[in-house]
Amino acid sequence: MVNIIDRRLNPKDKSLANRQRFIRRAKRQILDAVRDVSARRRISDVGQQGEESISIPSDGLQEPSFRKGSGTGVRRHVVPGNKEYQAGDRIARPDGGEGGSGPGGGSPDGEGEDEFQFSISRDEFLDLFFENLELPDLARTELSRVEQDGVRRAGYSVSGSPATLNLTRTMRRSLSRRLALHRPRREEILELDREIDRLERSGKDPERLRELVQERERLSRRSRLIPYIDPIDLRFNRFVPTPRPISQAVMFCLMDVSGSMTEDMKDLAKRFFMLLYLFLERRYRHVEIVFIRHTHIAQEVDEETFFYSRETGGTLVSPALDEMDRVVRERYPPDEWNIYAAQASDGDNTPQDNPAVIERMERTILPVCRYFAYIEVSGERGRGGLTDLWMVYERIARSGRPLAMRQVRRRGDIFPVFRDLFTPAELRN
Amino acid sequence: MPHRTEASAKLIYSGPDWDYPLIRRAFDAIERIAVDEMGLEPYPSQVEVISSEQMLDAYSSMGMPLFYRHWSFGKHFARDEMLYRKGMTGLAYEIVINSNPCLCYIMEENTMTMQTLVMAHAAFGHGHFFRNNQLFREWTDAESILDYLDFAKRYIADCEERYGHTAVERVLDAAHALMTHGVHRYPRPRPLNLKRELERERERQRFEESSFSDLWRTLPRRDPDEDRSDPDLDARQQRLGLPEENLLYFLEKHAPRLAPWQREVLRIVRLVAQYFYPQRQTKVMNEGCATSVHYAIMTRLHETGQITDGAFMEFLHAHTSVVFQPEFDDPRFSGINPYALGFGILKDLERICTRPTEEDRRWFPDIAGNQDVLGTWKTAWAEYRDESFILQFLSPRLMREWRLFSVLDDTDADAMEVEAIHDESGFRAVRRALATHYDLARHEPDIQVVDVDLAGDRQLMLEHRVVDGRRLEGANTRMVLRHLANLWGYPVTLVEVDARSEQELNRYQGIAPDPTVT
Numbered sequence: 001m002v003n004i005i006d007r008r009l010n011p012k013d014k015s016l017a018n019r020q021r022f023i024r025r026a027k028r029q030i031l032d033a034v035r036d037v038s039a040r041r042r043i044s045d046v047g048q049q050g051e052e053s054i055s056i057p058s059d060g061l062q063e064p065s066f067r068k069g070s071g072t073g074v075r076r077h078v079v080p081g082n083k084e085y086q087a088g089d090r091i092a093r094p095d096g097g098e099g100g101s102g103p104g105g106g107s108p109d110g111e112g113e114d115e116f117q118f119s120i121s122r123d124e125f126l127d128l129f130f131e132n133l134e135l136p137d138l139a140r141t142e143l144s145r146v147e148q149d150g151v152r153r154a155g156y157s158v159s160g161s162p163a164t165l166n167l168t169r170t171m172r173r174s175l176s177r178r179l180a181l182h183r184p185r186r187e188e189i190l191e192l193d194r195e196i197d198r199l200e201r202s203g204k205d206p207e208r209l210r211e212l213v214q215e216r217e218r219l220s221r222r223s224r225l226i227p228y229i230d231p232i233d234l235r236f237n238r239f240v241p242t243p244r245p246i247s248q249a250v251m252f253c254l255m256d257v258s259g260s261m262t263e264d265m266k267d268l269a270k271r272f273f274m275l276l277y278l279f280l281e282r283r284y285r286h287v288e289i290v291f292i293r294h295t296h297i298a299q300e301v302d303e304e305t306f307f308y309s310r311e312t313g314g315t316l317v318s319p320a321l322d323e324m325d326r327v328v329r330e331r332y333p334p335d336e337w338n339i340y341a342a343q344a345s346d347g348d349n350t351p352q353d354n355p356a357v358i359e360r361m362e363r364t365i366l367p368v369c370r371y372f373a374y375i376e377v378s379g380e381r382g383r384g385g386l387t388d389l390w391m392v393y394e395r396i397a398r399s400g401r402p403l404a405m406r407q408v409r410r411r412g413d414i415f416p417v418f419r420d421l422f423t424p425a426e427l428r429n
Numbered sequence: 430m431p432h433r434t435e436a437s438a439k440l441i442y443s444g445p446d447w448d449y450p451l452i453r454r455a456f457d458a459i460e461r462i463a464v465d466e467m468g469l470e471p472y473p474s475q476v477e478v479i480s481s482e483q484m485l486d487a488y489s490s491m492g493m494p495l496f497y498r499h500w501s502f503g504k505h506f507a508r509d510e511m512l513y514r515k516g517m518t519g520l521a522y523e524i525v526i527n528s529n530p531c532l533c534y535i536m537e538e539n540t541m542t543m544q545t546l547v548m549a550h551a552a553f554g555h556g557h558f559f560r561n562n563q564l565f566r567e568w569t570d571a572e573s574i575l576d577y578l579d580f581a582k583r584y585i586a587d588c589e590e591r592y593g594h595t596a597v598e599r600v601l602d603a604a605h606a607l608m609t610h611g612v613h614r615y616p617r618p619r620p621l622n623l624k625r626e627l628e629r630e631r632e633r634q635r636f637e638e639s640s641f642s643d644l645w646r647t648l649p650r651r652d653p654d655e656d657r658s659d660p661d662l663d664a665r666q667q668r669l670g671l672p673e674e675n676l677l678y679f680l681e682k683h684a685p686r687l688a689p690w691q692r693e694v695l696r697i698v699r700l701v702a703q704y705f706y707p708q709r710q711t712k713v714m715n716e717g718c719a720t721s722v723h724y725a726i727m728t729r730l731h732e733t734g735q736i737t738d739g740a741f742m743e744f745l746h747a748h749t750s751v752v753f754q755p756e757f758d759d760p761r762f763s764g765i766n767p768y769a770l771g772f773g774i775l776k777d778l779e780r781i782c783t784r785p786t787e788e789d790r791r792w793f794p795d796i797a798g799n800q801d802v803l804g805t806w807k808t809a810w811a812e813y814r815d816e817s818f819i820l821q822f823l824s825p826r827l828m829r830e831w832r833l834f835s836v837l838d839d840t841d842a843d844a845m846e847v848e849a850i851h852d853e854s855g856f857r858a859v860r861r862a863l864a865t866h867y868d869l870a871r872h873e874p875d876i877q878v879v880d881v882d883l884a885g886d887r888q889l890m891l892e893h894r895v896v897d898g899r900r901l902e903g904a905n906t907r908m909v910l911r912h913l914a915n916l917w918g919y920p921v922t923l924v925e926v927d928a929r930s931e932q933e934l935n936r937y938q939g940i941a942p943d944p945t946v947t
Contacts, residue, residue: 002456002552003475003530004449007483008537015486015506021594022503063501064606064908066874066893066901073899075838078863080765081756082832082850089847091836118507119514 023124029056030120055117152242160236169235177233183226184219192216248286249338249370251277252324255306256345257293258315265377269344270307271414272375276342290327294320296350300327315348317389318356325364334368341365342373347387354392361393366401374405375417441735447541452476455545456552462729463553467803469722471556472531472571476548479534484521485510487534491705492524494532495578497585497697499601522747525551527559527708529571542740546747549726554719561811562714564707574704580626581697588690600691603912604677604698609873611677611699612706634689665883672877672892676913677702679878685887686918695916710869713815717771721806724748724772754831765863774818777827778805788825815867823863825856835862840898874901876923887919888939894928900935901925910940918942 023030033054085091156169192212199209253273255266273289280287291306292298295313298320324341332339349357366372374393386394390405397403406417441458442451456476463469479487489506490496522543526532533551535544559565589597604611666672673679677699681692708715727748731741754769755761778796781789782805785797796805809818834850835858848862849855865871880890891913893901906923914921919942925935 002453002460002473004452004456005475005477006449007477007479007534010479010483015489015502017498018489018500018503019506020503021498021500021598022507024594025500025598026504061504062905062908064905064912065609066607066876066909067609067905068874068899069902070840071900071902072840073895074840074897075899076848076862076865077836077838078765078833078859078866079757079762079836080754080831080833081758081762082834083758085834085847085850087847087849087852087855090844091847092844093838116504116508118504118511 023120026056026061029060030054032056054120057116061116150242151239154238154240156235157238158232158234158236160238164237164239166235166237170229170233173235174229174233177230178226178228181226182222183228184223189216189219189223192219248288248336249280249340250288250290250332251280252290252292252327252339252341253306254292254294254320254324254341254343254345256295256315256317256348257306257309257311258295258348259312260315260346260348261377265344265346266307268377268408268411268414269375271411272344272373272408272417273342275414276340276373280340288332290324292320292323292327294323298323314350316353317345317349318353318360321357321360321365325360328368338370339368340371340373341369342375344375344377345389346378347376347389349388349392351388354388357389357392358396361396361403362399362401366396366403369402372401372403374403376405376407378407378409439735440737441545441730442541442740443737445540445542447539447544451541452544452548455541456548458730458735459545459549459553459726462726463549463557463722466729467722467725468807469553469557470560471553472529472560474533474548474552474556475530476533476535476552478537480537481513484524484534484536485513487524488521491701493526493578494575495582497578497582497601498589499605500598501605523547523551525555526574527555527565527569527571527704528574531556531559531571532575540743542736542743543747545730545736545740546723546727546744550719550723553726554722555715557722558711558715558718558810561807562707562711562814563812564710564814568707569704577626577700581701584630584697585694588694592690597694599915600694601698603916604695606909606912607676607680607916608698608702610876611675611695611702613675613678613703614870630689630693633692662880665881666879669878669881671881672879674875674877675699676876676878676891680913680916683881684917687916691916707814710814710816710867713767713771713774713867714810714813714818715771716768717773717775718806718810720748720752720768720772721775756832770819773827773831774822774824775806775809777824778802778809778822780826781824786826792824793822816864819867820860820864823860825851825853828856828859833859833863835859871896874899875928889913889917889919889921891921891923893923893925895925895934896928898927898934906937907940910937911943914940914942 033056156166192215196209196212196216199205199212251273255261255269257266277287277289289303290300291303292300293306293311294316295311296316296319297313298316300323301309320343328334328339361372374389376387376390390407393403393405397405408414408417441454456474463471485506487494488509489502496502522536522539524534526534531552533548533556535547535551539547559569559571565571585597585601669683670679677695680687681695681699684692687695727736727741727744730736731738731744736744752766752769752772754766754773755763779802781793781797782799782802785793790797799805809822813821828851832851835848835855837846837848839846849858851859875894875896877892877894878889879892882888882890901923910921910923920939921937922939923937924933926933
């Protein structure tokens with residue numbers, strides 16, 4: 001008697017332990033690949049898909065064995081499908097050596113493994129991307145609740161405007177009331193009418209006719225008294241005003257792209273922007289990103305230009321703020337959007353511009369922003385001293401505005417800074 | 430047309446969907462044909478239904494239901510999974526395990542016809558082969574393999590806990606690199622047995638603690654002035670059992686610096702390699718046997734009216750794609766399909782037994798026209814391995830049909846040469862060349878431990894007997910030697926010597942162990 005066993009319900013991921021061993025083993029290569037991927041990618045794509053396909057160099061991952069090389073000696077290939085060859089014919093060696101369609105192609109000993117390609121899950125990707133900084137902790141940090149008035153269905157009421165009449169409820173109540181009070185049905189009355197009519201025509205049985213006519217009158221009186229729909233049947237949908245979080249957010253990335261910002265600094269900034277995006281993306285249903293770069297002039301650009309095109313010029317911060325203000329007014333009304341801004345700069349600003357910055361920040365930018373984060377990237381060789389912009393912002397921050405500022409030097413700094421920035425005040429103490 | 434007997438005249442199933450009662454009925458019907466009519470002797474089977482993910486899982490651990498853990502399996506899984514997800518490869522319809530009872534995995538996605546085909550193929554075709562082929566009887570113990578793997582898995586997990594992942598990984602990496610050279614080719618090993626393995630393991634520990642290894646001898650054995658000639662080498666070789674081609678075995682027994690648990694890990698890898706060794710030598714026959722059996726059974730089921738014409742068409746469709754052999758200039762060509770070759774030879778044998786031509790009588794005087802197809806098949810399945818099977822049974826007619834030809838690729842010449850084709854003068858040469866292709870002993874480099882420098886730096890000397898001038902692939906070899914040195918604990922030297930002229934061709938001198946290994 002054969003045993004037939006359903007194994008489908010057995011725990012899956014039997015090879016999970018092997019996978020973890022593999023990822024641990026290939027950690028260095030995978031980390032490089034992940035960095036590479038995240039540098040190539042748009043901010044909004046990071047960790048977006050369920051799976052991430054990466055390919056890593058296979059050094060340290062080979063499984064070597066003693067095998068014969070293909071460069072020396074004599075081999076014989078036996079293959080099917082001879083068309084025109086005779087014994088003694090000479091065939092040119094197919095180019096490219098292994099794996100072709102020529103004779104001897106696909107020989108099993110040419111296992112070339114230069115790159116190893118596979119997919120990692122989104123969680124694994126994020127985990128590696130943030131180098132095991134505890135991203136899940138973010139779930140506990142809360143931004144200030146963002147609310148907007150809205151209405152929500154809340155059961156039924158006996159009064160309301162005709163537009164909110166709930167037909168189903170109303171008719172159900174009407175029906176049960178009519179049944180309970182024995183309102184005569186239309187068919188019943190029609191039947192009676194037909195009977196009366198027949199008796200009248202035949203002229204027989206006047207006794208019965210009189211009874212029927214009385215009955216008919218009783219019924220029509222009753223149906224007049226018991227209305228088809230009574231005001232007490234009416235039910236209306238009830239709505240209550242509820243504060244509702246706005247489910248969309250826009251994130252402004254402002255960056256100084258003047259010559260003093262090195263690639264390193266831009267990379268730091270990019271990482272910060274990515275983190276902010278991931279964070280917002282977990283909280284809001286829809287997140288948009290606006291990139292504004294500035295030198296002494298500012299403009300909204302696409303991501304590619306933002307990070308990679310070079311620009312020369314002086315450094316003025318206020319035009320960037322103006323540009324942001326313009327975009328906000330045109331496209332992102334603050335009562336519909338949660339506005340976040342992140343600015344990255346090396347701290348340079350022309351001193352004459354400082355009053356303008358203060359003015360713009362206090363009057364137009366900060367009032368519409370949920371949060372304004374300023375990070376000062378200084379590269380490895382940070383100057384240490386306080387920069388112009390830092391001092392300006394510090395003055396603004398002292399007045400209790402939602403402005404946070406930190407200095408970042410290394411990659412490793414980013415996450416702590418980020419966590420710091422977004423930890424609510426009550427948790428911080 | 431065969432007569433439709435009343436007992437079997439009813440259909441086993443009609444629709445594409447399967448359920449457990451149907452599978453059981455199909456299995457019973459197959460069993461009646463396979464055992465009662467064909468006289469096959471498979472192990473009792475256990476059919477297990479799995480999902481595609483579980484199939485991927487099984488892929489990555491050499492098809493076994495349980496296996497110890499190692500990153501390389503994770504790597505294979507990652508690659509297989511991606512290829513599968515991208516639709517670049519399909520999954521096998523089944524996996525069958527040489528154990529008693531014979532485990533036979535079938536996938537839930539298959540239709541009822543495919544399940545029937547798969548059971549006939551795996552449970553009866555492979556099952557019969559596993560149980561009857563000489564190599565499997567000699568080398569594997571189907572009774573205890575699952576117990577042993579369970580022991581291996583727990584033992585290695587235990588080691589990981591006790592000695593750390595990295596330490597275990599290092600030993601396994603090295604052992605895997607030497608896996609192809611971790612099999613005994615000749616004597617019969619003791620059958621694996623869980624209890625005895627455990628006892629033996631304990632005994633080894635006791636022994637290690639109380640014994641003396643000759644490698645640690647620091648006193649000179651002889652007068653140093655005496656001429657160090659052959660007698661010395663002979664004595665040393667005698668003591669260490671040299672030359673030894675089973676590198677893992679040699680290390681397990683003689684490597685001076687391994688801890689007992691490391692030896693045990695080597696043993697596990699070695700025994701696993703030994704278990705798979707027959708499968709690697711009988712790919713063509715094993716698949717040929719299973720394919721012929723499923724073909725015979727499905728045909729019989731159809732003849733007796735137990736499956737519908739539609740189901741039979743579906744079967745034929747699947748069958749023909751399994752035994753499809755593209756020609757060499759076809760973009761789909763990737764070597765010879767073992768299913769096609771095995772099935773082709775066996776079908777041809779059937780023809781030779783029943784309707785031999787003059788040519789067949791000349792080539793196969795023993796079996797031509799003996800009218801006993803099954804008997805001939807069974808003898809072939811039992812007594813041969815791929816190399817000898819091809820050498821014995823590949824007929825001129827099949828070579829003509831496939832238009833096989835042999836190409837000589839000498840790297841010293843500037844072009845390849847067609848050595849022999851499917852004509853009267855070439856049949857034997859083509860057949861010999863093809864058979865050699867399946868000869869593992871020829872295919873794999875012949876590497877042996879020949880000497881240990883006991884008096885000097887305890888260097889291990891290996892020799893590769895180069896056949897046909899084919900030397901080892903350099904980068905790979907250096908990596909393997911590094912692994913080998915890590916296990917040995919001292920430098921390792923590999924010399925490549927031409928088997929015919931005894932001339933030294935190449936030398937990997939003194940590959941030292943990684944300094945991190947202490």
